Amino acid sequence: MRYVSVAALAAATLIAAPALAGEATKGGHHGHHQTQQADIVDTAVAAGSFNTLVAAVQAAGLVDTLKGDGPFTVFAPLDSAFAALPHGEVERLLEPANRHELVDLLTYHVVPGAVRAEQLTGQILNVETVEGSTVLIDATDGVRVGNAQVIQANIETSNGIIHVVDRVIIPTAD
Numbered sequence: 001m002r003y004v005s006v007a008a009l010a011a012a013t014l015i016a017a018p019a020l021a022g023e024a025t026k027g028g029h030h031g032h033h034q035t036q037q038a039d040i041v042d043t044a045v046a047a048g049s050f051n052t053l054v055a056a057v058q059a060a061g062l063v064d065t066l067k068g069d070g071p072f073t074v075f076a077p078l079d080s081a082f083a084a085l086p087h088g089e090v091e092r093l094l095e096p097a098n099r100h101e102l103v104d105l106l107t108y109h110v111v112p113g114a115v116r117a118e119q120l121t122g123q124i125l126n127v128e129t130v131e132g133s134t135v136l137i138d139a140t141d142g143v144r145v146g147n148a149q150v151i152q153a154n155i156e157t158s159n160g161i162i163h164v165v166d167r168v169i170i171p172t173a174d
Helices: 006-025 040-047 051-060 079-083 089-093 098-107
Strands: 002-004 072-077 110-114 122-126 135-137 148-158 158-163
Touching: 040 051, 040 072, 040 148, 040 158, 051 072, 051 079, 051 089, 051 098, 072 148, 089 098, 110 122
Parallel strands: 002 122, 072 158
Antiparallel strands: 072 110, 122 135, 148 158
16 A cells, blocks of 8 residues: 655646646637636535535634635535434534534545546555545545545636545544
């Protein structure tokens, strides 16, 4: 198993960024009337399928962070992923007394840097999360992050990338 530092992923992202930027502008409208891309939070709100995640980010006080410069890669659980947690767990996490636990859980879903799915293909990596521990990413058959499957990849935002996952990623003891 390979362990990859955030710096290595960030370097790969910086190397790939000019090529990816060039791809985005090919065949476009030559720069006329380009719209400003939404940030991670606004993109999640607009999607309409991340209402629980957005409520949790607000309760945890992470809105400003996820609207910040980044870049961040967010593995975003759908509302159905939160609904699959044990009965009452979401409500418990949203209580002010459990804010620290909620922050830890949410930041476990965030990796520094903008990591596209194709940068991971064929690899098994332990990647450091914003929470401070590592999450296992297995991209040998699709992309699995911890206990979750990426079901939609590479949603571009102004400050990073969102990968939609089918489960809330539960931190494991290292």
